[in-house]
Amino acid sequence: MEAGNEEPPLSQATTQPSPRNALVTGSSRGIGAAIARRLARDGFRVWIHYRESGEAAEALLKEIQGVGGDGRLLAFDVASAEAIERVLVPAVASEGPLDVLVNNAGIARDGLAARMGDANWDGVLEADLSGPFRITRAVLPGMLKARRGRIVNIASVVGLTGNPGQANYSAAKAGLVGLTRTLALEYAKRNILVNAVAPGFIETDMTTRLPKEKILEQIPLGRAGTPEDVAGVVGFLCSDAAAYVTGQVIAVSGGMVGS
Ligand code: NAI
Numbered sequence: 386m387e388a389g390n391e392e393p394p395l396s397q398a399t400t401q402p403s404p405r406n407a408l409v410t411g412s413s414r415g416i417g418a419a420i421a422r423r424l425a426r427d428g429f430r431v432w433i434h435y436r437e438s439g440e441a442a443e444a445l446l447k448e449i450q451g452v453g454g455d456g457r458l459l460a461f462d463v464a465s466a467e468a469i470e471r472v473l474v475p476a477v478a479s480e481g482p483l484d485v486l487v488n489n490a491g492i493a494r495d496g497l498a499a500r501m502g503d504a505n506w507d508g509v510l511e512a513d514l515s516g517p518f519r520i521t522r523a524v525l526p527g528m529l530k531a532r533r534g535r536i537v538n539i540a541s542v543v544g545l546t547g548n549p550g551q552a553n554y555s556a557a558k559a560g561l562v563g564l565t566r567t568l569a570l571e572y573a574k575r576n577i578l579v580n581a582v583a584p585g586f587i588e589t590d591m592t593t594r595l596p597k598e599k600i601l602e603q604i605p606l607g608r609a610g611t612p613e614d615v616a617g618v619v620g621f622l623c624s625d626a627a628a629y630v631t632g633q634v635i636a637v638s639g640g641m642v643g644s
Contacts, residue, residue: 585638
């Protein structure tokens with residue numbers, strides 16, 4: 386064995402830091418799945434969260450484990466305060482604290498405001514804004530105790546600009562931006578960094594029915610985004626390289642809109 390290539394002494398080998406826990410909501414598919422893959426690659430133990438797509442979540446966990454990553458599954462409805470208390474709170478108590486929370490799960494229920502029923506208004510606000518708030522509230526005590534944490538909220542460019550037909554969705558995402566900036570101010574002194582990523586047009590199940598050619602005309606980079614484009618920025622925000630970044634909104638939109 387050449388000099389310098391010796392095995393580390395046992396005392397050093399056993400002080401390896403334990404894997405850091407990262408919960409990505411709605412990570413059985415789309416942008417969430419890409420974020421889960423990215424964080425797993427970066428060494429996080431990823432909590433793959435889903436509501437109904439258990440098979441897809443399990444397949445993703447197997448895929449991550451197959452390439453040497455680590456993770457676990459967690460199922461609850463982000464729009465249910467009761468489910469968050471029943472499922473997430475005990476999971477964090479027994480396996481936490483979380484080092485990273487990515488509030489990614491979200492829905493859109495489009496329609497013009499004059500004809501938008503309460504069900505579509507409330508449904509989107511619950512899933513896209515109240516859910517992230519309650520999930521954050523559930524994981525904050527552990528982060529506060531550990532005096533470290535990263536929270537990334539997946540907002541949207543329409544939360545910055547507005548968008549006809551999306552009064553509920555753009556209001557929820559704008560609210561998420563306000564929540565992000567406030568949490569960043571409240572917890573900066575405790576080393577909990579909170580940022581938002583605002584995707585533009587990303588090709589996933591959510592956008593399959595949108596008029597792609599028309600939208601592409603508005604994108605300076607001239608192409609739709611991929612889930613990996615978003616995951617790369619989330620990975621950065623969860624890394625040591627972003628240790629001095631908090632309260633920011635980063636648009637991942639091919640230049641469509643600034644933040
Ligand atoms: P998607 O529809 O493929 O994935 C959304 C995920 O959230 C799914 O796994 C779904 O099961 C989960 N989810 C939704 N409601 C839930 C609930 N009540 N409880 C638990 N899980 C729930 O969509 P995509 O595109 O991957 O969206 C991810 C995030 O990115 C969403 O917050 C979305 O608003 C946001 N976004 C997406 C854009 C796009 O162009 N695709 C643009 C801007 C923002």
